[in-house]
Amino acid sequence: MNPLPGQMMQMPLLISNLIRHAARHHGDTEIVSRRIEGDIHRTTYREAELRSRKFAQALARLGTQPGERIGTLAWNGYRHFEIYYGVSGSQRVCHTINPRLFPDQIAWIANDAADRVLCFDLTFLPLVEQIAPALKQVRHFVLMTDRAHMPAATTLPGLLCYEALIDAEDGDYRWPEFDENTASSLCYTSGTTGHPKGALYSHRSSVLHAYGAALPDAMGCSAADVILPVVPMFHVNAWGLPYSGPMVGAKLVFPGPFLDGKSLHELFEQEQVTFSAGVPTVWLGVINHLKCAGLKMSSLKRTVIGGAACPPAMRQTLEEDYGVQVIHAWGMTELSPLGTLSRLKARHATLPPDAQRALLNKQGRAICGIDLAIVGDDGRALPWDGRSSGDLLVRGGWVIERYFGEAGSALRELDGQWWFATGDVATIDADGYMQITDRSKDVIKSGGEWISSIELENIAMAHPAVLEAAVIACRHPKWDERPLLVVVKKPGADLDRATMLAFYEGRIARWQIPDDVVFVDEIPHTATGKMLKLKLRQQFEGHTLP
């Protein structure tokens, strides 16, 4: 019961409003894409919005209905961008699939989502031909290319050409108005155990996230920016940049499949990119290229790094050698994805550089719209003292309430409010800066104290002979669990157990030093490059600690 309604215009928060705003107020602003074919393609927001509307018309002509899922297997490019808007704007659901997953996982996900149409880049034609027999609900396959690049022969029944679909429409289509809580897009998490689960975003949650993500203390996006999202559009909507960019009228630059350091640096320079975003691995490639070729960055001012913790050395190199400010971020698929970003407050301006860096190396502060809490083993809230470490909970308007297709809520209760348990273990300090110390299933519980596997891995990684390191919990009769270090040595490097363990002395509290080291040829990974610690734990289940 509303005692007195406000008297403001009722306008639903719809994703189509973002592209309409860009087309009207930033119509000539460019969208530049490096195509699969290798050439550079240029369009504008005005043109992209028109083509999005044509794609919406095509979807209706293909017989798809509001609420149905349209799958994509595609790189960052203007056609993928148009599909984002054409699908969501016409009240269908844009389901971006990670093409780096194993083929049977991709088929499983497309079936779970009941995708009616599958749109894909030329790159993925063989992949789609391979899995097509298993795709039970797909009625139309759309190759995201022009007529000239259509294959002479294919096993796909009735393969459609994206440009032919667009050409057949007149664009006489007005974006429909509907309930802002309607599903807009779907993204599956790349779970390290079990089947992937889908996060089903709404128009409202996506638009609120776009506002939050564009704020100065988050991505800080403006029309003065040229934005190159390295993070893929199949990876949690490229962290929302295809929404925040049009919202503020930034020029967009899409790198296509060319994510190596040389290709990226070329695009940064040619298009005078000011802002980018990607995972640490990508920046490693860029830095290596810059170093080897003796190059500089002439326009890039800042980048968001997330998806995995940004090594402090990477920040230092980008900031000091290349003048690129690093903004450390944390999020997850279930958060659309942005939760926290690390930026200083006014009163930190006078801190010594080391203290500033220590803050900036944390995962950062919550964007308004997201709240954080940490809880201990007893499920009760822990203090924000920068030391107490517990399960990280979040709540907010761009956090999932349940997974796609599941009947039960994904939330838990704390102090009379509902929260999503992230599966991360973190500390929060008095200023609200959050730092991830572990994944909750990877933390080592030794005699009632928690030991961070990430911290132990970071130390091992700093040893010059270590290529990769994982720390897992091993059963222990007295302490319950104790850390075991699993190491892959660099080719030809010499390293033994005693030397490795001695390396920890003085770098961490004595009781946290691993009890043992095992050397292996390889650490198992998921398709998205995350270490499969579950497999490691199974492998070393019977390992006897000394």
Add this chain to the structure above:
Amino acid sequence: MNPLPGQMMQMPLLISNLIRHAARHHGDTEIVSRRIEGDIHRTTYREAELRSRKFAQALARLGTQPGERIGTLAWNGYRHFEIYYGVSGSQRVCHTINPRLFPDQIAWIANDAADRVLCFDLTFLPLVEQIAPALKQVRHFVLMTDRAHMPAATTLPGLLCYEALIDAEDGDYRWPEFDENTASSLCYTSGTTGHPKGALYSHRSSVLHAYGAALPDAMGCSAADVILPVVPMFHVNAWGLPYSGPMVGAKLVFPGPFLDGKSLHELFEQEQVTFSAGVPTVWLGVINHLKCAGLKMSSLKRTVIGGAACPPAMRQTLEEDYGVQVIHAWGMTELSPLGTLSRLKARHATLPPDAQRALLNKQGRAICGIDLAIVGDDGRALPWDGRSSGDLLVRGGWVIERYFGEAGSALRELDGQWWFATGDVATIDADGYMQITDRSKDVIKSGGEWISSIELENIAMAHPAVLEAAVIACRHPKWDERPLLVVVKKPGADLDRATMLAFYEGRIARWQIPDDVVFVDEIPHTATGKMLKLKLRQQFEGHTLP
């Protein structure tokens, strides 16, 4: 009918979430106020939020109900800030009244709003005592001070002390959750004709405005900022800064009633203010003080100037002499208030400085969430060519749908959508930059062409002998209307009709030059300092053009 709802957390957009976010994530960040008493008071978001909750408890104890209006007559200060949140957060409506209006207008507004409680600063005790007999619905008068400053005697029945009310509560109060479309606050326009009309904001519209206003191309607010809103909290919620500030965790500095150049400069320097916002008149005072006293600005980086057009010379002085970036803005009470701000796009970076300034001197581009249109006399949309001038229409989630207490909509239709007619006349260029050329009721319609009264006034104002100038329409047998220039000369200055008209030669098209000049001792103004052109038109209704 929603074909597929998204599966995200349902969290209403409530104003209480802003202060709760600030208290949790920026608890130690300061709110600094210069009090009526002249001293400096310091508090924090944590403390302010607690006191807001206590004030919410006090409102319940006083017997007020959700939906009821609580009036304020107050300067910018921490108590006014606490009342904003205590009132809106508890589902009551915060009705800020402009104390600069005439007493009978204030009484009329308080009665029209049916204010149940009236909170006011010490400054306004005599005013409230004067109008109290006319206030029919007010049940409680609250003086916003401590016990020591309560008057020994007053004619106000049962006058309450704000600090005593706060002290009586325990703060054991949780912000309620309710429909985000509930009314949050009420602000009356200072109409130049007829009675003022109220804009009744909702929680949703206020929070969306706070996100939009904090974006980099709008106010650009962050936790690295120290914000001093010169624009009063009784003037369209200080342009939303009491909402955007807590949203991003900025330090807030409130100047109280001391808005002269010297007092403001002192606060800027003492508190190391980085961002401010106010009308041109205030900046005139600041600039004069800086010039006379030979002072500089050591921390202020940028300011938003709006409420009236910012003279280009003011921008130049602030930017070139004092290093303060000027952001020209346009808005109105009916827009919460922000509509457009002037910021360059990426491709303007290479324009010559003069061309950049020409863009920045316009009122700017729409924030995403606001759309613009201009229409001609026939009610049809005009092109965005930077030349075509027409009635400015707006639509968006923080635009009013109707005025408080009115049954009919304030909107009109254009191309199947609903729009609010601003009463301004404007051009929009191809890049979306809007420039106000007139108020629609002030424009001069000469032979089917529109002549901008503002443009003619600006030229007259540039003459060294002119103190103030107004241009109004005079009936003309052939051209329908022709411009008449009304001038107040500077004391002792010499200026005649012919010299004044000759001054227009070469500065504007021949046919736009006023037909006549009349010299007067004074131009009538409203209480908020706007020229009363209606009165002027009545005064010169029978004027015969030569």
